[in-house]
Amino acid sequence: MDEMAAKMNQTLETLLAHRSVRKFTDAPVPAADIERAVAAGQAASTSSAVQGYCLIRVTDPGVRAQMADLSGPQAMVEKAPAFFVVCGDARRHRLICEREGGHYQAGFEGFLVSVIDATLFAQNLAVGFESMGYGLCFVGGIRNDLPRLTALLDLPEGVYPLYGMVVGRPDQSPDARPRLPVSAVLFEDRYPDDATVLEQIDAYDAAYRAYLEARGATPKTWSASMAGKLGKPRRPGLAAFYESRGADLS
Secondary structure (H helix, E strand, O other): OOHHHHHHHHHHHHHHOOOEOOOEOOOOOOHHHHHHHHHHHHOOOOHHHOOOEEEEEOOOHHHHHHHHHHOOOOHHHHHOOEEEEEEEEOHHHHHHHHHOOOOOOOHHHHHHHHHHHHHHHHHHHHHHHHHOOOEEEEEHHHHHHHHHHHHHHOOOOOEEEEEEEEEEOEOOOOOOOOOOOHHHOOOOOOOOOHHHHHHHHHHHHHHHHHHHHHHOOOOOOHHHHHHHHHOOOOOOOHHHHHHHOOOOOO
């Protein structure tokens, strides 16, 4: 096996070993490791070099406690060695347009690019941390109360908080949650018919139920979980909030 193949395999092993880690040791995350992971995040693809993201590390214990409360509550947001908020960032672009004598008018495409750029950045950031032996978990719960979170972080117009991330040395070894089979997400030339999609879901439901049973959790299918989660509106004020912060969703 040549060196390039070995490096590729190591990368794949890191990606495939991902687990959501929610319990950590007390070991701190050094600033140098954070900077390395952020640099890896910045190496992700970005639309036309827009780089529409920023990362806020939250260290103030009082702020962390309030964020843990609004997120669930989720104790890991307060207790993890490191906690970050991933944001779409159009603020710097607004300032550029104003300095050049114009106005920021990127429309919905501009907001979408910031969300995509931030997510590509965050995934690279996560892999960077995991490659150094850290565990992490994304935290969508920060969107439970974005006005409060925005006030806590004193975010200006054009900065869109999207989700959090806790990071630290793992103090647990959770099993991998099963994913849909590759054949259920990789298609040739066109999307399959509904009957085929439902057949793939039925097969996955059995694996998902077995995973929950092995964890000692209430056994249910993936279909039942998704129907319960997506069969009603969640966080209905998000569009109005992002529009209030300068996003054009029209």
